[in-house]
Amino acid sequence: MFNSTSASSESPRPTYLDLTSLERSWRKGLTPAPDLDVVEWAEEYRKLSKESSNGGRFVTARVEVARGPMLAATEPGVATITLMACTQLLKTTVIENILGRFIHIDPCPILVVQPKDDAAETFSKDRLAPMIRDTKVLRDLFGDAKATDAGATLTHKQFPGGHVTLVGSNSPTNLAMRPIRLLCCDEIDKYPLSAGGEGPPIDLAEERQAEFKTNSLSVRACSPTVTGRSAIEASYDESDQRKAFVRCPHCEHWHPLEWEQVRFDKDEGGKIRAETARYECVGCDKPWTESQRLVALRKIEWRQTRAFTCCGENQVPERWAPEAHGVRRALCLHCGTMAVPNDHAGFVASKLYAPKQTIRETVAKFARALRRGPEALRTFFNTQLARTWKEGADAPDWQDVYTRRDSYLAGTVSRGVLILFGGVDVQKDRLEVSVWGFGRNRERWLIEHRVLPGDTNRAPVWKDLEAMFGETWEHESGADMTVRDWGIDSSGFTAEVYAFVRSQAGRPVHAVDGQDSYAAAFLGVGAKDATPAGKKLRRGLKTIRVGASFAKQELMGCLALQRPSEGKPYPAGFVHLPRDVTEDQVKQLTAEELVTHVTRGRTRREWVPIGGRRNEVLDCANYARGLAAMRGWDRWRETHWRELEGALGIERDRPAGLPEASVPEAVVAAGSLAARNLQRASAKRSRVRSRTTR
Ligand SMILES: [Zn+2]
Ligand SMILES: [Zn+2]
Numbered sequence: 001m002f003n004s005t006s007a008s009s010e011s012p013r014p015t016y017l018d019l020t021s022l023e024r025s026w027r028k029g030l031t032p033a034p035d036l037d038v039v040e041w042a043e044e045y046r047k048l049s050k051e052s053s054n055g056g057r058f059v060t061a062r063v064e065v066a067r068g069p070m071l072a073a074t075e076p077g078v079a080t081i082t083l084m085a086c087t088q089l090l091k092t093t094v095i096e097n098i099l100g101r102f103i104h105i106d107p108c109p110i111l112v113v114q115p116k117d118d119a120a121e122t123f124s125k126d127r128l129a130p131m132i133r134d135t136k137v138l139r140d141l142f143g144d145a146k147a148t149d150a151g152a153t154l155t156h157k158q159f160p161g162g163h164v165t166l167v168g169s170n171s172p173t174n175l176a177m178r179p180i181r182l183l184c185c186d187e188i189d190k191y192p193l194s195a196g197g198e199g200p201p202i203d204l205a206e207e208r209q210a211e212f213k214t215n216s217l218s219v220r221a222c223s224p225t226v227t228g229r230s231a232i233e234a235s236y237d238e239s240d241q242r243k244a245f246v247r248c249p250h251c252e253h254w255h256p257l258e259w260e261q262v263r264f265d266k267d268e269g270g271k272i273r274a275e276t277a278r279y280e281c282v283g284c285d286k287p288w289t290e291s292q293r294l295v296a297l298r299k300i301e302w303r304q305t306r307a308f309t310c311c312g313e314n315q316v317p318e319r320w321a322p323e324a325h326g327v328r329r330a331l332c333l334h335c336g337t338m339a340v341p342n343d344h345a346g347f348v349a350s351k352l353y354a355p356k357q358t359i360r361e362t363v364a365k366f367a368r369a370l371r372r373g374p375e376a377l378r379t380f381f382n383t384q385l386a387r388t389w390k391e392g393a394d395a396p397d398w399q400d401v402y403t404r405r406d407s408y409l410a411g412t413v414s415r416g417v418l419i420l421f422g423g424v425d426v427q428k429d430r431l432e433v434s435v436w437g438f439g440r441n442r443e444r445w446l447i448e449h450r451v452l453p454g455d456t457n458r459a460p461v462w463k464d465l466e467a468m469f470g471e472t473w474e475h476e477s478g479a480d481m482t483v484r485d486w487g488i489d490s491s492g493f494t495a496e497v498y499a500f501v502r503s504q505a506g507r508p509v510h511a512v513d514g515q516d517s518y519a520a521a522f523l524g525v526g527a528k529d530a531t532p533a534g535k536k537l538r539r540g541l542k543t544i545r546v547g548a549s550f551a552k553q554e555l556m557g558c559l560a561l562q563r564p565s566e567g568k569p570y571p572a573g574f575v576h577l578p579r580d581v582t583e584d585q586v587k588q589l590t591a592e593e594l595v596t597h598v599t600r601g602r603t604r605r606e607w608v609p610i611g612g613r614r615n616e617v618l619d620c621a622n623y624a625r626g627l628a629a630m631r632g633w634d635r636w637r638e639t640h641w642r643e644l645e646g647a648l649g650i651e652r653d654r655p656a657g658l659p660e661a662s663v664p665e666a667v668v669a670a671g672s673l674a675a676r677n678l679q680r681a682s683a684k685r686s687r688v689r690s691r692t693t694r
Pocket of ligand 1: 249252281284285
């Protein structure tokens, strides 16, 4: 049994040549722990826990891609390791094995940082404790510690020669508590920008390593998030940017596996056929079978890919030194020196390197995310591809959005539109009204935007709005549509709006309460039974609570979607704008950007108007979106779409490939809003022409 007692902070990395530590061990009559790297240690001592796997010995070859990052922990010169990886591939394994190896054979003060205190406790309970319990050498060490020091807690555990402390990134006092040599920062994209106003948590923690300048190690791990705001991406960019190269079974070309080389076919309807998914070599374009991919994954070369300047030339690595400590260092083409420093070793790995997830499974996940829209796609990019997501949330360029507008005219309703919602923004001297159409595939259409001028303290402008409620809009099929629900912003001119909404009893007209929430577009119904002045109301008014921040973020992502080439289907969530939409309307639609603030150590992301732009068109869009969510747009299935189509009389024109519609009369059930629209349509066939708004 090994029971390390080389517990000296002056010589924290003992080797066989380290006589002092050997001598000390002899004196104590114990066998010194052998000097092993993390891979050797894990294969020799680590037992996997049933909680996270099937149990049994740790075998690096099962996650070959983790070998390089593990070896970097003892690679001479490396002080920082960055792991930008997809979920459930190597991050936790690498962190656990590094912890185990240092606790056992190179004991020192260790700090593990998680985003919050409860995450730190969870890591201690679900990861650290089972590893200690199932790995005998660790169990013995902590067993000793317990006997002598009963003070072991969930977040602080002592062992001979060191301790492991687990803290949340939001507590500056814990981060700055005492000197540490090994620092593991997990999930760093979830840290606040500043811990309690004292600076970035990682900086605070790394300052604690000053006493161990020559042999400290800092490990940072996370899946990336949003481009430009991802801490792990920034950290990887600073690193030597190692990539995992594998060899093509056909042409022997070594290259990193990239998503761009994954191919799949689509059916006539444009749907991805995941069963056709395959990886194609970037060198020879030949497809790999799944078993060829698994064979390729058995031999991984981590190579530095960071560009550098040497011999007066800017170079991208093309030549590498032979592998040592699991890495091939980049060489200058001219003088042959190792031109990229290795003090910061960065690793990136996607699910394409996961032996347990096939390319087909990855593509099936991609297809699902595509169907569900930008938020789901972002998650796919982050958690599966280990890539940041370039977020349209930063308000896409209004010119780009303006350029990709549709060919229909404002006031007309395209074929894909199957239900209408109206949003009204209230200003002192006018009302602004948008009518939006919603359809399948999460697509939506701006039908028109109107400005109704007039003092909102006075009746006439409200009369104009009321008149709009009676209007119909002609669908491309010839049917006239009414707006299903109208939502009026009640935040600014509450009394006027409540009074007006009350006067519309019996009509689907609602007071809307926009909230700074990212939870959902529709947050439920709020009861207002008192006026702002505190006067009790006899019959309380219900307000529709809309998640304005959610709606804005979603809309910006959707506006950033590219128009597909001719004949190709629209991407899920595509926002259609009329040909005659004005530049000003598009500017307003893209008028806000997401800004990150830090106040007293807490990060807040807030939508703020871009330099002086008005945003009424955007607000109207959000109210309409909230109403659509209220009616269930987000979860409607094909049967419901066909009901709506049936009511509009366009079931004959359903796209090819869809099954026969069920009997329209039967499905146009009582209460179906489309049915009601149709009845109104036949009663009143007036066509509303688009009016210019300003
Ligand atoms: Zn090839
Ligand atoms: Zn050179």
